[in-house]
Amino acid sequence: MTISRFSFPTPIHFGPGASRLVAAHLAEHGIRRPLVVTDRGIAPLPLLQAFVAGLAGLDVAVFSEIWGNPVRSQVADGAAAYKRHAADAVIGLGGGAALDVAKAVALMATHPGDILEYAWDHPQLRPIDQPIPHFVALPTTAGTGSEVGRSSVVSDDVTHVKKIIFSPKLLARAVFADPELTLDLPAGITAATGMDALAHNVESYLSPEYHPLCDGIALEGVRIAARALPVAVRDGRNLQARSDMLMSSMMGAIAFQKDLGAVHSCAHALSTVADMHHGLANGIMIDHVMRFNLPAATAKMAELARVAGVAGAVGMADGDAAQAFIAWLVQLKTELGIPGTLGAHKAARPVSRADIPALTDVAIRDGCHATNPRKCTREDFERIFAEAM
Numbered sequence: 001m002t003i004s005r006f007s008f009p010t011p012i013h014f015g016p017g018a019s020r021l022v023a024a025h026l027a028e029h030g031i032r033r034p035l036v037v038t039d040r041g042i043a044p045l046p047l048l049q050a051f052v053a054g055l056a057g058l059d060v061a062v063f064s065e066i067w068g069n070p071v072r073s074q075v076a077d078g079a080a081a082y083k084r085h086a087a088d089a090v091i092g093l094g095g096g097a098a099l100d101v102a103k104a105v106a107l108m109a110t111h112p113g114d115i116l117e118y119a120w121d122h123p124q125l126r127p128i129d130q131p132i133p134h135f136v137a138l139p140t141t142a143g144t145g146s147e148v149g150r151s152s153v154v155s156d157d158v159t160h161v162k163k164i165i166f167s168p169k170l171l172a173r174a175v176f177a178d179p180e181l182t183l184d185l186p187a188g189i190t191a192a193t194g195m196d197a198l199a200h201n202v203e204s205y206l207s208p209e210y211h212p213l214c215d216g217i218a219l220e221g222v223r224i225a226a227r228a229l230p231v232a233v234r235d236g237r238n239l240q241a242r243s244d245m246l247m248s249s250m251m252g253a254i255a256f257q258k259d260l261g262a263v264h265s266c267a268h269a270l271s272t273v274a275d276m277h278h279g280l281a282n283g284i285m286i287d288h289v290m291r292f293n294l295p296a297a298t299a300k301m302a303e304l305a306r307v308a309g310v311a312g313a314v315g316m317a318d319g320d321a322a323q324a325f326i327a328w329l330v331q332l333k334t335e336l337g338i339p340g341t342l343g344a345h346k347a348a349r350p351v352s353r354a355d356i357p358a359l360t361d362v363a364i365r366d367g368c369h370a371t372n373p374r375k376c377t378r379e380d381f382e383r384i385f386a387e388a389m
Contacts, residue, residue, distance in 0.1 A: 008254060010148050011174045014247070016239060018178040019138055023055050025174055026089060029134055033059045035087040037078055037102035038094045039066040042140065047181060051093065051138075061085040063105070066094070069271050069278065070101045071157045075115040078105035082133075089134040092172070095193065096144030096278070099137050103152040103170045106135045115154055119163035128167050137172040140181045142232075142245035143193025143279045145200065145253020147175045160272045161362070177250065179242040187233050191336035194229040194245055195283030200252025201225065202286070202304060203261040206297050207371040214258035219307050221251035226308035226332075233336050259371035262363075263289045266384065269362035270342075274349045283338040284345060287329040288388040289372075296374035298322045343389050356385045 003015040013021055026034060034055070042048050043064035052060050063081040066074050082090065082105055090109070092102025104115050110130045111118070117126045137147035146152075151166040185193075201221035204214055228244035235241065266289060267281035294301065302321035305313035310328045313321045330340065339345040343352075351359075360381045363369070369376045376384075 008148070010171050012148070012177060012250070013174065014177045015243070016178060016180050018176045019051060019181055020054055022091070022136060022138070022176055023058070025136065026055070026058065029089075029173075031058070031089040031134055033061070033085060033087050034089040034091050035082045035085055035105070036060060036062045036091045036093055037066070037098060037105055038062065038064050039098045040064055041067075042094050042098070045184075047140070047184070048093070061087065066098050066101050068097070068275060069155055069160070069162070070097045070104070070153065071155045072115050073157050074101050075104040075108055075154060078102075079108035082109045087133070089136070092135065092137040092147070093140065095139070095141035096146045096196075099139065099144070099146035100152040100154065102137065103135065103146075104154055104165060106133050107152075107165065107170065109133050115165065116156065116163050118165045119154075120166050121163070128169050132169055135172050136174045136176065138176045138178065138181060139246065139249070141185060141189065141193040142182055142242070142249040143196035145197065145249045145251070147172060147177065147253075148250050149253045155272070160275065162268050162272060177246050179239055179246050182242045182246060183237055183239070185236060187236060188337065190236060190245075191229075191233045191338055192277055192279035192283055193249075194225065194232065194279070195286065195333075195336070195338060196279030197245065197249040197252045198222065198225045198229065199263050199282040199286050200256045200260070201248065203263055204252065204255035204258045205304065206261055206293065206300055206373045207259045208373055209258050209371055211258040214255040217251050218255035218258075219303070221248045221255060222304055223307045223309070224248040224251070230332070230335055260368040261289070261372035262292070262369040262376050262381075262384070264368040265363045265366035265372075265376070266359070266381070266388075268366045268368065269359040270351065272362045273355055273358045274347070274351050276345075276347070276351070280338070280345070283333060283336070284340075284342060285384075285388060287326050287333070288384055290326045290329060291387075292380065292384055293372065293374050294322055294326070300373070301325045341388055342385070351389075353386065353389055356382055359385050
């Protein structure tokens with residue numbers, strides 16, 4: 001197997017079979033009793049059984065009580081499982097939710113109080129001042145890029161309001177990005193998580209903050225996703241497309257240290273109010289927010305059209321190319337099976353116009369839109385949600 005190794009800044013082992021390097025890595029660091037943190041969806045799969053079998057010689061425990069969007073009780077239960085096992089490391093295995101909880105479990109294994117007391121906006125913010133256990137991350141989806149992130153997003157169980165715990169100390173000691181772990185993802189999850197990766201790259205590039213390093217990464221992340229995402233959804237066993245999406249996902253997560261925008265504020269509101277999958281929410285909202293952003297980001301959206309390979313965009317004036325980029329997003333969503341509007345999304349908890357006040361309340365308080373290329377007022381969010389219905 002060919003594994004690429006690089007650091008940015010986390011040491012990353014990238015390529016088919018990378019997950020089989022974890023045992024040697026843990027042995028090298030003297031780890032004997034790791035806790036695998038994963039979710040309920042992965043728990044019964046052969047993927048988990050094969051991974052744990054590959055850790056032969058280690059005393060492995062598994063915590064898999066994670067589902068939906070991460071909440072504080074999951075973190076508390078995971079930290080309790082860590083202590084019961086007398087664990088000496090955390091292995092995060094799964095999508096963004098599992099990896100976010102895994103980071104938080106590692107933090108709470110050695111720190112007092114409640115996880116939300118470490119959120120950056122808590123009025124009595126607790127310091128992260130104790131050593132954090134050895135933590136490694138293995139993504140099984142290509143979406144959030146949480147494996148290379150320095151933050152964990154956790155909600156309150158009752159209010160569902162998302163809080164961000166942020167610290168470079170939360171970075172994984174090593175990432176094992178193995179596209180083979182993503183081969184069995186259903187098409188719907190591939191599409192939703194892929195739109196999350198695309199949204200990270202798009203919004204990072206459109207952010208008005210000055211960060212040319214992130215701009216370059218985001219543009220390349222868009223180029224890769226535009227080519228690979230439709231293939232990965234059509235042909236889930238296509239290893240090259242899966243590899244490309246895993247890379248685009250990591251690039252988006254690295255780029256969004258430049259910050260995000262109103263797409264994510266809308267998505268966070270939809271997750272809070274309707275418990276909607278984060279990637280799906282980004283996918284539904286992205287073109288609606290881009291129409292709002294158009295007057296303030298015409299040249300950058302034109303560049304995104306060219307990078308994404310939108311037909312004819314290279315020879316178009318910026319205004320036409322930017323419009324073509326929005327049209328391409330609409331077409332891409334149709335191809336991927338992402339609903340074009342909130343009203344078209346069929347779910348146990350449908351979203352309706354009656355939800356707009358609550359959605360607006362959450363979106364306006366969300367920090368992501370502070371770096372949207374066009375400033376958003378409460379009335380703007382009301383209009384964006386109404387048009388997305």
